[in-house]
Amino acid sequence: MKRIYADRKYIIIGFFLLIGLLYLARLFYVQILVDKYILSANNNVLRYVTQYPARGLVFDRYGKLLVYNEAAYDLMVIPRQVKNPDTSVLCNLIGISKKEFVNRLQKARNYSPYRPSIFEAQITRDNYGFLEEKLFLFQGFYVQPRTLRKYTYPVAAHTFGYIGEAGPDVIEKNPYYRAGDYIGINGIEKSYEEILRGKKGMKIRVFDVLNRDKGSFRDGKYDTTSVAGTDLYSSLDAELQEYGELLMTNKKGSIVAIEPQTGEILCVVTSPSYDPNLLAGNIRKKNYTKLLQDTVFVPLFNRALMAIYPPGSTFKLVDALVGQQEGVLFPETRYGCPGGFPLGNGKMVGCHPHPSPLDLNGAIQVSCNTYFCRVFKTIIEKKTYGNTRQAYENWRKEVMSFGLGKKLGIDIPGELNGNIPTPAYYDRYHGVNRWRAMTIISLAIGQGEIGITPIQLANLSALISNRGWFYTPHLIRAIGKTDSLNKAFGTKHKALVDERYFDVVIEGMANVVTGGTGVIARIDSITVGGKTGTAQNPHGKNHSIFLAFAPVQNTRIAVSVVVENSGYGSAWAAPIASLIIEKYLNRSVKRKDLEERMINGNLINGKLENEGRQGNILPD
Amino acid sequence: MRDDKGIFYRIDWVLVGLYLALVFIGWLNIYASVYNETHNHILDLSQKYGKQLIFIIAALFLALGILIIDPKFFSQFAWFIYGFFLFLLVLVIFSGREISGSRGWFAIGGFGIQPAEFAKMATVLALAKYLSALDVSIARFRSLVIASAIILIPAVIVLLQHDTGSAIVFLTLVIVLYRAGLTGFIPLAFILFPILGVLALVLPKLMMAGVLLVAAGIFYLFSNKRFHSVVLISLVFLGSVGFVFSVDYSVNHILQPHQRNRIHVLLGQDIDLKGAGYNVNQSLIAIGSGRFFGKGFLQGTQTKYNFVPEQSTDFIFCTIGEEWGFVGSALLLLLYLGLFTRIILRAERQRSRFSRFYGYGLASILFFHFAINTGMTLGLVPVIGIPLPFISYGGSSLWAFTILFFIFIRQDSYRYDLV
């Protein structure tokens, strides 16, 4: 019987080998086929500690610090490593409810159980002190040093923009960013993001099962050091910006000042605005929502770049230049003004009382509507173009060469085109061949479909003072060092109007201030050229516009001011522009009465008590 | 080939070589498991690898001692040895030390001795002794009962020590009974019932009952005449269905919550990476992160930073998986399979029934330890704390396995002397 069952050895050995084979297959699966275990292994022991470089600083044109960094701390969590902490202690430390704690942890877990997520962002240095003492109690939590953006002057919020966590769309498109990284979201912070941010570094640390730091991974062989962000030298004059915002208190509108020789923006005020510090750090989201919901003041709307106004009488300067270039207007061309320009259908474009007839210089000085309607009509009806459409097309091209009706391409986002209507638009509106100069005559006085932005207006002023050219307006004049000029803005743009045609226009503008519609803008010690304008507003009171530059010779500042719902250009825009000029050129303002009246004028909630009382507010 | 030059020319050097290789691999990986820069001298007795080195040296002396003992001693004293260890097993319940929940340890000096490890050897001896008796036939009911009792008595005592893992090991000796002539259904049932149990928890019960019914029908139609009994098949069917329902009931109503968790985690119905699933998950992470060639000796990050609990004892296979990769793990697997196969083949060549059954007992015990231990680290079987033979850290298990193993080597070397 001994041998009867001997063959069972095959069954037994077979069984052993079968199990062995099964295990071999399992090993193959676990070690070679799937990746999740090696990923988990790295997550177990390796902690990738990002070294965030200091973001670049921003200085104003005189070297004053505008934007800087303050130490802050992000509380990070790796959900997988969280081990039933005493939640109430942690909740108290960062001031959140238990429910919020659970929510945040779940959110982090949804993102990834293994990767760190920000649990509480930008804890200030003071609060960090308390947290630091207790942090060892909470496995899975650690602190990542960060910086918080701070603003020396609570001004120019729209220009600086703000930073925030990179969203999923950014992370997907740009491999540089990881969840929790900050990125410039608006303003300079956005357009100069890559320069300001520097380069992140990465330290790989090894942690054991008790979350103890066991030193750097492979002696730091794979570590990278961070590179600090580059400083920016802004063209802004911090004091001027602050002064401009002060002048615009309780007013809707904007001030843009440019240095004509360089295109450097000296100040860009939009009002109402907000303190840029409100959108820095962990208060950003809450404040942003609040600002966004403010539909009365609309503080997030950057009027300087995005508000489109009909330029009103300021556009007569363009008529004067294009007319001369087209050879249909000369300085000595005289037109009479019978109180308006008849449209032939019994209606007329009205004009205010003034001496008549006038030459070009005089027409600019008193802003005669009739005169410029005639100029416009002769341009559009000029025989050499054959038809209205051709002539208009040419006119439009020349107008747009002044930087009007299309984005200038300044160095912060949000700029809008404005609008110089296309011939196609009129074809659609009136029918092909069914529109003439008289149909679109309101363009002559800057009304109708035409729309331009305050920054385009300021640029027009700079262009005129330069006699026909401009550099694209920009906010960052140098990068890294004060003398390392921003190369992006070195191209001179030429208007399609010859230099010689500018003299009479500049002379007229000087006369506007010395004895025309803009006398209120006169400054005793400074020669100023200016032009008033009123943007017709179908929804309420007209917008006051003023365009100016000074000094008339060797101009150093060109300004546009728009004050919404405040009437004639001479009422609010002109005095504000002249105060800006005085402030910039003299560094102080002598006309304290005017200054005070401007600052105190409340055009949003209050009513206009001073209109008409001042003798020098004139229709334009 | 009679040879009078002495015992060392007749022992199976292949088996001894495999033994030495495994012991060396074990020590190397224990060193890696507990390695840290401040204590790196291999004889540092404050560290596990220092102690293990002592254990190994002691084990080699034990082996030597066994090789010079008269081989007849083991068969002649089998009952005595069995009785002695049963006594120790009982004694340890009352006077033993409790280590990790099990009262199975004697404290001798600084070391703990676990009689259960040695009881396996004693039981194999006794079983082989009993089955080798000329009047014993497993086909007889009386013999089966006695053989079963030899196996179950120490198992039950060990169970009383709350050492479930070691208790289960005894059941593997059913393989010896199978070789001795036990019907194949019983070992098959040992394999099928756990599978059925798992399926009972994973699949809906009614579906299980349906599947069993179909299986019974197929069996009825295709099996040979010998089993063509409707009554028997019906009984097996009803028993299986009852088993399915009772497994589900007992898991959900009788087991302690932590035991239930372990089962759910193993079945993948629950991912509790902090609790019951933690060990297995960390073990898989360590092994899986080894990839093809491993991270290299002492380079295993999971090993080095103690992510896997009990890594030098029950989870030693993780270190091998992580640092030596698929190549190293597969090689170890093959070493073991080679060892088991060779033991079985050598056992078959024994002239004495005692030696043969002893060889089967040895192979069964080693195989079961291997299968449960590596299966556990690979997440294939529940976490049962039993050591990997010759490799896991620990004096008791190394010595017990060494004695178990070298008794067979001694028997084997002596087989030609039998006429």
Ligand SMILES: [Zn+2]
């Ligand atoms: Zn007039």
